[in-house]
Amino acid sequence: VEEKNNEELLLHLEDVHHADIAEILTELSLDEAVYVVKLMDSQKTAEALMELEENVRERILDTLTPKEIADELEEMDTDDAADIISELSLERQQNVIAEMADEEHADNIVELLRYDEDSAGGLMAKELVKVNENWSVTGCMTEMRQQAENVTRVHSIYVVDDKNKLKGRLSLKDLLTAPSRANISDIYIPQVDYVNVHTDGEEVARIMQKYDLEAIPVVDEMGRLVGRVTIDDIVDFIKEEAEKDYQMAAGISEGVEADDSVWRLTRARLPWLVLGLFGGLGSVYVMQGFEEALAKFPVLFFFTPLIAAMAGNVGVQSSAIIVQGLANNNLRGSLFKRLLKELSLSLINGVVLGLLIILFGLIVGQPQLVSLSIALSLLSVIILAALIGTFVPIILDKRGIDPAIATGPFITTSNDILGIFLFFYLSKVILGF
């Protein structure tokens, strides 16, 4: 495709959607991708750059001069530009911002960089359409047309007072049907949902989903309108959050992707494995304490992986449901009721599984007391694991710690040790060794 016949290439790419151009760039070698980026006009490449995977984008940006990056940023919405610039080193950030011709745009980007990435301030864009409550309908229309040029999609028209404080919103329909001499203050709707710049992204997502909003205005500490968050940014956020919780449950931190470097993946995975290793060494220690059973009941040792697996599985099941319930804010009723429910649930599961163990014992001709002892211990282990899996995330959440860390390896490891100890202890009581 690429023998430097620029004109033809440009002609080809002209009609291609920027998301598809991003895919093409990913398939190309770095040199080729940079060549294409420099060839195309910066509006198109700016949009394509936004769609790229972070690591591909990083490599392309590394080869561009601050001036070239600044040109790309000029074409982007402030929120996208801020996201991209935050991936650069501090020194490069300053060089790029210095090269930007549109000072207001640069100002806005710098402002967005101040906010935490996961807060409403970090998610919002500065582009929006706002009108003053004291304007007339006619003046408002003129002003709006100008503002709308910088805004890709007008979701809502916000109404502010002279101090830029958010007062309400305006429906386009009302604006069009109002007499042209009317004042905005006569026709605007004073009810409007909004969030604060420091509102947590999860909370923003929850509000927007609950009220089916496509955009929500963001105000600062003084109630002044400073930006808006649109639903497309929230979709990405919701997805990332759900994926992070999932990864945490699988024992992976930092929200990595399959195509990240081996080094980054190791950093995300190894710590959890080390945790698991220490847990395993803990089990070794526990089992050494019951060494005397080796001679009389070696079969108990054959059953430890089963007990550990069950303790882990049940714990993960319980905690996963609780963590999701907490994330979606739909856990109702008291902690006591919840534990009672989990108790009955694990009683049912434990009895069924215990009966299967006894059935297995009958088939292979295991002493019945041993089977019974294993079944009873399994039942107790399942109940314990379920209660821990329910209790720990709720407690963590109450203390303001992300309950997602209590899923996966964490709950598996602690349940493994406790389960194995309980198993041997009960077996010792029942079988008497």
Place this chain on the structure above:
Amino acid sequence: VEEKNNEELLLHLEDVHHADIAEILTELSLDEAVYVVKLMDSQKTAEALMELEENVRERILDTLTPKEIADELEEMDTDDAADIISELSLERQQNVIAEMADEEHADNIVELLRYDEDSAGGLMAKELVKVNENWSVTGCMTEMRQQAENVTRVHSIYVVDDKNKLKGRLSLKDLLTAPSRANISDIYIPQVDYVNVHTDGEEVARIMQKYDLEAIPVVDEMGRLVGRVTIDDIVDFIKEEAEKDYQMAAGISEGVEADDSVWRLTRARLPWLVLGLFGGLGSVYVMQGFEEALAKFPVLFFFTPLIAAMAGNVGVQSSAIIVQGLANNNLRGSLFKRLLKELSLSLINGVVLGLLIILFGLIVGQPQLVSLSIALSLLSVIILAALIGTFVPIILDKRGIDPAIATGPFITTSNDILGIFLFFYLSKVILGF
């Protein structure tokens, strides 16, 4: 709050957002909730009903007559009405539809019920604004105003030909600035993204995210415009999908919630535990085959829970990343390269963990050959587990099976057995028992 002073209650609820009314209904007893629903006008309750949790809504609907339900459905968008009606028994569905006064609305709902819940057809609403390419701009405006009354939010104006085939879209700006005698065919944009009624919901979500769309038109097999999917329905879908994958990895099927009944939760959880139990019994069988090691190297049996835990953890880590990569469609490069990457990753992890085992052996004064043997087996088990965790989901995906089932209990259980076998087999070779 509720002493049957209707007027005051209504006055209170009038200004409350329907999403908040839904929350209030959830807090009330069933009788009280039904009382409130009957009291309020059906537009408000229809919206509130949509926001309710499925099980609460079910109980409220059970107490309403078909006529009362029909009245609620008349107020809803077709997609919401279809969702709710699909929760009723078949017989009640027919009774409710028979009671609906607006025949066109009923027709549309019946049509939506035909599609698979997770396809574009099942996600779409019939409400949209469309214009014929042969209309003049003036005629178009009149027609549009009428259509817009039934549509909550106009995202796009779609252009169709005489046979209702989707031709393109119209920008409101172009429509407003065009000379009133112009034809739609002169000013519409012939490029438009669309999906087929049978397109999978995941694919719809992917397209809408990729191109940042807020609505996408849906066509039937003949290319005729039959509905549109809006981003708010997709947000719920994306979230549900991510949550289902997470639950699957935690060994929970059917997408349950914390507040579902004990019976439903058991059905979602028990099968996976039974699978784990059989896996555990498999390990018992494997370990019985190495019984002769009991006398000379009992420590090996103390280490089996550690080995099983590591095999499980590594398998879940690898598979989770692959499953997410597959779901987001961003896995690139060949299977061979991916396995090679996973191999180097697990080599690093395995060597670090193996060294820790040897260190532990030195501290507790374990024979060095035994420590070395355990460390080497652990390394092999980690590599095997990582390769299985990578390979299995990719193969399942290639065969058209949801790779998410290969995470969690499934991969843990198979890796447990294989890991334990490999551990004892290698120990036997190295230590010679």
